Amino acid sequence: MATLLGIIILICIILVVFYVARTVELTKEIQGDLDDTSKRSNIQGILLLGFLIVFFIGIAWSSKLFLPRMIPTPASTHGLEIQKLFNITLFFTGIVFIITQVVLFWFAFRYREKKGAKVFPFTHSNMLEIIWTVIPAAVMMILVAKGMITWLNIFPSTKDMPKDKLVIEVTAQQFKWNLRYPGVDGNFGNRKIDQEHVGIASKDQWWKNEFGIDWDDSASHDDFFADTLYLVKNKPVLCKLGALDVLHSFYLPHFFVKMDCVPGVPTTFYFTPTQTTLEKREELSKLPEWQKINLTTGAPRYTTFMYELACAELCGRSHFGMQKYVMVVEQAEYDKWVLCHTPAYASVKKAKDDAMGIKPVETAVNDSMKVTRTDSLITTIK
Amino acid sequence: MAIEEARNLHVSDDHHHDASHDDHHHEPETFLTKYIFSQDHKMIAKQFLFTGMFWAIVGAFFSVLFRMQLGWPDTSFPFLEVILGKWAEGGKISSDFYYALVTMHGTILVFFVLTAGLSGTFSNLLIPYQLGARDMASGFINMLSYWFFFFSGVVMFISLFVQTGPASGGWTAYPPINGVRDIAVNQGSGLGLDLWILSMSLFIISVLLGGLNYVATILNLRTKGMTMWRMPLTIWAFLFTAVLGILSFPALLAAVVLMQFDRLFDTSFYLSDLVIGGKLIPHHGGSPILFQHLFWFLGHPEVYIIILPAMGLVSEIMSVHARKAIFGYRAMVISIMAITVLAFLVWAHHMFISGMNPFAGSIFVLFTLIIAVPSAVKVFNWITTLWRGNLRLENPAMLFSIGFVSMFISGGLTGIFLGNSAIDIPLHDTYFVVAHFHIVMGVAAFFGMFAGVYHWFPKMFGRHLNTTLGYIHFYGTLIGAYAIFFPMHFMTGIPRRYARFDNFEFANNFADLNKFISIAAIVVFILQLMFVVNVIYSAFKGRKMKSLNPYGATTLEWTTPVEHFHGNWHGEIPEVHRWPYDMGVNGREFIPQDEPLAEGEVSHS
Numbered sequence: 001m002a003t004l005l006g007i008i009i010l011i012c013i014i015l016v017v018f019y020v021a022r023t024v025e026l027t028k029e030i031q032g033d034l035d036d037t038s039k040r041s042n043i044q045g046i047l048l049l050g051f052l053i054v055f056f057i058g059i060a061w062s063s064k065l066f067l068p069r070m071i072p073t074p075a076s077t078h079g080l081e082i083q084k085l086f087n088i089t090l091f092f093t094g095i096v097f098i099i100t101q102v103v104l105f106w107f108a109f110r111y112r113e114k115k116g117a118k119v120f121p122f123t124h125s126n127m128l129e130i131i132w133t134v135i136p137a138a139v140m141m142i143l144v145a146k147g148m149i150t151w152l153n154i155f156p157s158t159k160d161m162p163k164d165k166l167v168i169e170v171t172a173q174q175f176k177w178n179l180r181y182p183g184v185d186g187n188f189g190n191r192k193i194d195q196e197h198v199g200i201a202s203k204d205q206w207w208k209n210e211f212g213i214d215w216d217d218s219a220s221h222d223d224f225f226a227d228t229l230y231l232v233k234n235k236p237v238l239c240k241l242g243a244l245d246v247l248h249s250f251y252l253p254h255f256f257v258k259m260d261c262v263p264g265v266p267t268t269f270y271f272t273p274t275q276t277t278l279e280k281r282e283e284l285s286k287l288p289e290w291q292k293i294n295l296t297t298g299a300p301r302y303t304t305f306m307y308e309l310a311c312a313e314l315c316g317r318s319h320f321g322m323q324k325y326v327m328v329v330e331q332a333e334y335d336k337w338v339l340c341h342t343p344a345y346a347s348v349k350k351a352k353d354d355a356m357g358i359k360p361v362e363t364a365v366n367d368s369m370k371v372t373r374t375d376s377l378i379t380t381i382k
Numbered sequence: 383m384a385i386e387e388a389r390n391l392h393v394s395d396d397h398h399h400d401a402s403h404d405d406h407h408h409e410p411e412t413f414l415t416k417y418i419f420s421q422d423h424k425m426i427a428k429q430f431l432f433t434g435m436f437w438a439i440v441g442a443f444f445s446v447l448f449r450m451q452l453g454w455p456d457t458s459f460p461f462l463e464v465i466l467g468k469w470a471e472g473g474k475i476s477s478d479f480y481y482a483l484v485t486m487h488g489t490i491l492v493f494f495v496l497t498a499g500l501s502g503t504f505s506n507l508l509i510p511y512q513l514g515a516r517d518m519a520s521g522f523i524n525m526l527s528y529w530f531f532f533f534s535g536v537v538m539f540i541s542l543f544v545q546t547g548p549a550s551g552g553w554t555a556y557p558p559i560n561g562v563r564d565i566a567v568n569q570g571s572g573l574g575l576d577l578w579i580l581s582m583s584l585f586i587i588s589v590l591l592g593g594l595n596y597v598a599t600i601l602n603l604r605t606k607g608m609t610m611w612r613m614p615l616t617i618w619a620f621l622f623t624a625v626l627g628i629l630s631f632p633a634l635l636a637a638v639v640l641m642q643f644d645r646l647f648d649t650s651f652y653l654s655d656l657v658i659g660g661k662l663i664p665h666h667g668g669s670p671i672l673f674q675h676l677f678w679f680l681g682h683p684e685v686y687i688i689i690l691p692a693m694g695l696v697s698e699i700m701s702v703h704a705r706k707a708i709f710g711y712r713a714m715v716i717s718i719m720a721i722t723v724l725a726f727l728v729w730a731h732h733m734f735i736s737g738m739n740p741f742a743g744s745i746f747v748l749f750t751l752i753i754a755v756p757s758a759v760k761v762f763n764w765i766t767t768l769w770r771g772n773l774r775l776e777n778p779a780m781l782f783s784i785g786f787v788s789m790f791i792s793g794g795l796t797g798i799f800l801g802n803s804a805i806d807i808p809l810h811d812t813y814f815v816v817a818h819f820h821i822v823m824g825v826a827a828f829f830g831m832f833a834g835v836y837h838w839f840p841k842m843f844g845r846h847l848n849t850t851l852g853y854i855h856f857y858g859t860l861i862g863a864y865a866i867f868f869p870m871h872f873m874t875g876i877p878r879r880y881a882r883f884d885n886f887e888f889a890n891n892f893a894d895l896n897k898f899i900s901i902a903a904i905v906v907f908i909l910q911l912m913f914v915v916n917v918i919y920s921a922f923k924g925r926k927m928k929s930l931n932p933y934g935a936t937t938l939e940w941t942t943p944v945e946h947f948h949g950n951w952h953g954e955i956p957e958v959h960r961w962p963y964d965m966g967v968n969g970r971e972f973i974p975q976d977e978p979l980a981e982g983e984v985s986h987s
Contacts (some may be wrong), residue, residue: 003461014912018919021850029925034849040776044853048775048784051860059868066872069891074808082804089805093795100761100791107768108784111704112775119706119966120770123986128766129713129759136758140751140798147751147802148744154804155740173657174567193655198662210657244657245567246559247670249735249811253875253888256808260737262670263558264654267737308888312811312877314552316559316568317477320880 038113045112052105068289071253075275075307075328078154079256085143085150092139154271161270166237168229171211172248172261175318177309178211179226182219183343189213189220206351210244215348224341229309229326232334233276241267249313252326254280258312273328280328281305419529421521422948426528427507428842431835433532434499435914441490446907448483448881451475453900455882469547478569480881481550485570486542488553489578491824493585494538496688498531500831501627504691505596505620507838511939512614514605514956516949519598523591530588534581541577546570549578552879554677555638557652557670563645567658575645579638586635593624593631600624605938607958611987612975614937614962615708618715619694622722623687629726630683637676644668674736678729685823686725689790690718692830693760696783699837700764702935703780704771705971707963710763711987717756724753734803735810743803750801757794761787777933778852779837785860786829792864793822796871813873820870825863832859835917840932844944845924851916855909862906866899934972936962941976961986 028034074083169180169188182188191197191212199208207215214220231237241250243261250269251258259269275283281302284290290302297304307326311319329337353359420426447466450459451474458473469479506524510517518524541548550570551560555578558567565572600621604613643649644665652673653665701708708714727749734743764787774780796818799805809815832855839847876889883889883896931940938958942950956976964973964986979985 003464006461010908014908014915017854017912018851018915021848021854021916022919024850025848025925034925037774037776040849041774044775044781045773047857048781051857054861055864058864062869062872066869066892066895070872071875071888079808082808085802086799086805089799089802093798096758097791097795100765101788104765104768104784104787104791107765108773108775111768111771111773113772117772119704119772121707121966122709122766122770123707123963124710124713129710129763132762133755133759137752137755140754143798143802144748144751147747147804150804151740151744151747151802154807193662195662198657200660210660212657212662246562247556251811251877253808258807258810259735262737263656265669265671265737304887306887308886310877310886310889314481314556314559314879316551317481319481320477320877320882321885323885 036115038115041113045109048105049109052102055101068287072280072284072287074254074256075273075280076255076257077272077274078150079271080274081150081153082256085146088146089143092143156270161238162236164235165270166232166235167240168237169240169242170229170250170261171242171244172250172311172315172322173210173244174246174316175311175322177229177311177322177324179229179324180211180344181224181226181230181338181341183222183224183341184338185219185222187219189215189217189223201348201351203351203355206348206355209348213344215345215352221345222343223345224338224343226341227324229324230334230337231273231326231328232331233273233279233328235331236270236272239269239271241269246315247313248311248315248322251310251312252307253310254307254326260313276328276330277305277307277326280307419525421517421525422946423506423510423518423521423524424842424946424950426524427503429528430498430502430506430531431842433528433535434495434503435917437490437494437535438499438910439914441487441495442907442910444483444487444490446904447475448480448487449900449903451480451881453897455884475881477881478550479547481552481568481879482548482570482574484879485550485553486538486548489538489549489582492553492684492688493582494531494535496823496827496831497589497627497684498585500827500834501620501623501687501691502528502531502592503831504616504695504834504838505592505624507842508614508616508939509596509599509620510603510950511841511942512617512937512962513600513603513608514938514951514958515599515603516951516955518595519603520595524595527588527592527595530584530591534584534588537577537581537584541574541581544573544577546572546574548574550574554674554681555579555641556677557641557644557673558656561641561644561652561670561673562656562658562663564658571645576642579642582638583635586631589627589631593627596620596624597628605955605958608975609987611712612958612961614694615697615711615714615718616691616694618718619690619697622718623690623694626683626687626690626722626725630680630687633676634680637673637680640676641673671733671737674733674738675730678732679726681732682729683725685819686721688823688827689830690721692786692827692834693718695830695834695837696764696786697767698937699779699833700767700783701963701965702837702933703774703777703783704767705774705934705965706767706771707965708763709766709769710759711961711963713759714763717759720756721753724749724756728753728801731801731803731806734806740803747801747803751798754794754798754801757790761791761794774933776849777836778847778849778856779833781853781856782829782833782836785856786826786833788860789821789826789829789863792868793818793820793826797822808875811878813870813876813878816878817867817870817873821863821867825859825867829859832856832913837933838939839917839920839924840927841939841942843921843924844927845920845922846927846932847920847924848916851912855913855916858909859906862902862909865902866906869895869899931974936964936972936974938975941974959985 074080167182171178192214193212197212197214201208241259241261243263248261249258250261255271255273257269257271259267284302284305291300294301294304309324309326311322460473462470462475463473469476546565547569551568560571560575563571600617640651644651644653650665650668652670653668656663656665697708697714728746730738730742730746731750800809800818836847836852873892938956941956958975959978960975962975
């Protein structure tokens, strides 16, 4: 019923406007106003100039309103470089934007039709055209050069990366992130993508898993999966990215990190975080936007600020739900955090033992592994 | 040589026409041959226009639906369940259908409206008219072009109603989400996508048939005296649009056909190492990135296929209503050529972070930013065209042309950010991109199309559109479109294609802005409906055209009689003696192209 009513109202609005416009037009036609185009051009010229003013006021007003709400300054070394490049581009394009829009609408106003006015037949000017070909070309070359340098620095070859770095394996699937850490030995166990290794574990095929992790490779025995992406401040991290089913994109908005996760094609992203989560909160606490009270927690927004991991490539019905938190901490805290995790192999080992009829040997180590497994973020920070 | 011969052939063909003109005129035209299976370029142009308008309403309505989801994600709208049924249970659009709406919005607007509706309408209308040809090189192929488009639309329309829903993996149809025929992976990747691929294949055939015809006509059927350098800029734009389409659309056909092989016959062009439902599926050795290369080899030229005709229309309209020659005609033509060539060298700037080798990315940065140069030249030339003119702003066509330039500047400049691969990292697939391409190729192309409709409406229907409604349409759309897309620049970093934002703290900060944008979108949609009412009403009841050449334009289409008949001119085709921009010279307001040179006058080109 409401639908019907809405549609009827909509049709009425359209018809009313239409009939008013038709009447205006007919009246003008009868009065012979339509033949004198300059009268109407005059009004339109003024309206166009008015639009220019409204447009610029709108830009200023929306900037004041929304600029503070934008994602804060990036917390990574390359992110700051990108931000610089962004600002240089904004400087050049901003100048061009203001000049061209003002001139466009000003000319429209200034040269609006006047009866009997003579136009200036100006068909071309080589000088002018050379000037406004060469200047944009020169500016573009500056931007290309700066852009290429920044870009190639973001993707160093593996041999240029320091030995002392974090390596994390990120495997995306509908609709979650699997974050695999190499454990204490710093090496990942092999993955074998074949029917023998990939699949759902069962009693007879205890070794199977979706990732094809090869449990015969002893390097895999201390690898663990984490709920939160933990990173170390000022320590480079190499994210090895992959996906099981469809395209995903590994997106860390606060670090200016984004790279697609492609099934069958390994990709990587290498970067260095520069601020711990706590330091970022400290920084944000100075901004009025972040001092606002969050209605769900009742505390200022900066107190619950978290870095986040999102998916940025359409991956299906719950694309907008692939969320993980990211924590940047000092090395010492990271080391503690690593020790809190039970290797994935622990449960596999149990399944294997069950399958082979071996009774598990209860050890003190195993017990400690079970209880301390936690990475609830809020508790870690407190 | 061949062209010369063909032209002579055509001229003698004209004489033949002239001799048998009367028989021609009295050929019995049935309703079927005149309005349905017409081979007359003018009628085919109208067919494209009205089909395009139908699809524009559908595509824009879809955007209203998903804007309602984005603006009021937690509100239930019972009427949505009335119209969408199971896809909006409880009055809330399901996320599956949200993605179907987004996908269909993109497909419909990009292909059916801004390719077929824009280039199809105006290439058909203006190429024979402005070149002085009786019709296209092949009227029959031209008719086929329309009917392939029509049936491609029928197939796409059917796909909206299949039980598993229309395609929902994005208008770019990236595999594997679209490459695996499994509705568990993605709701729309079943029958919906089969139909999408069939529809796109038919559409590509339509574009190719149309494009070949446009090129053949432009190269061969120019009237006597109409050298290439005397063609109006519209024709130059249509020529290069057709060339772009002919060279790039086959890549899309290859891409989607290979994908259908993957989906139906277990080939592995794009698929490798997929683990679905915990099981490794047997496809092995393909690369999803290959599809992206093929897709964007079409996809990027496609945006120029959309914007070049708009540029051509605006150049022509601006010059006519400024009562002044377009500034830098040759520079404009060379810019179009440069854009056409560069359009094929920049496709991978859509793929900087797709997993493609980063070194390749840096090459594409270079070509992408170079495209800004011819684009800038065009903008400066348009602005200079206005300088010291006598601007007839009372015509909405002129207003929309000025609006086009404003939009093209605003949207073009953000392209300089996105084209630089490093800056693209944080911006890719976020609302900054949405703002960029909607302004530069969505709104701008629509403005070009509106300008064209307002300008050539008298030529098509012998009547004028209602100008007062035109003003409301223009200012409403200009302000509304900026209100929708300008604030999206502040949502830089907020991922696009999210049905809701509340799973993320960083993205959940713009609820009020999203509401504002949604309201603006609904208002703009209603304004477009008014435009449609205006078009339909004025076609039958509008103010009648009083003179053959109401704007004092120089080009040949205004020399044809009002009544419609196949062949455009009674008697001989006019001969061209000068370029199309002799305005404000020799103490005359304008000199038509078919007027012989005065004694001692030197032709401009």
